[in-house]
Amino acid sequence: MSYYERHVFFCLNQRNNGEASCGDHDAQGAFDHCKSRVKQLGLAGKGGVRVNKAGCLDRCAGGPVAVVYPEAVWYSWVDQSDVDEIVESHLRDGKVVERLVLPESVGR
Ligand code: FES
Numbered sequence: 001m002s003y004y005e006r007h008v009f010f011c012l013n014q015r016n017n018g019e020a021s022c023g024d025h026d027a028q029g030a031f032d033h034c035k036s037r038v039k040q041l042g043l044a045g046k047g048g049v050r051v052n053k054a055g056c057l058d059r060c061a062g063g064p065v066a067v068v069y070p071e072a073v074w075y076s077w078v079d080q081s082d083v084d085e086i087v088e089s090h091l092r093d094g095k096v097v098e099r100l101v102l103p104e105s106v107g108r
Contacts, residue, residue, distance in 0.1 A: 003046060003047075004046070004047070004048065004049060004050040005047060005048055006048075006068055006069065006090075007052065007068070007070075008034065008049065008052065008066055008091065009052050009066060009067050009069075010030065010031040010051070010054060010065075011057045011059075011060075011064065011065050011066065012028055012031060012055070013054075013060075019060070020060045020061055020063060021056070022063035022065060025063050025064040026064070030064055030066075030083050031066075033083050034086070034087060035051045038091060041088075041092060043087075043091060043092055049091045049092075059074065059106055059108065061107060061108060062102045062103075062106035063076065064076060065102055066086075068086075071090075073101060074101065074102040075097070075100045075101060075102060076100060076102045077100055082100055085097050085100070086100060
């Protein structure tokens, strides 16, 4: 059994050279919101959920992006209610939010 049941990595990379980056889409706000919802719901910690910052995950064209392990499901979202849905459906209940899954073809 793994230490965390689910581990989420949010790209927080910000580019200032005109190229697309997750930081252009309030990635930090989504990360902060996710972290606080996971805590509020009592999901954080050993045997539960860990939410971590990441640098560029090289799928910038789909930004903002995050990836959830062990399922290796990639998400993109529009607002905090989407993040709530990821937290409650996937992180808590183990059900992938299909409508927010990043298409396989999206790269940098
Ligand atoms: S800047 Fe977020 S995946 Fe590259």
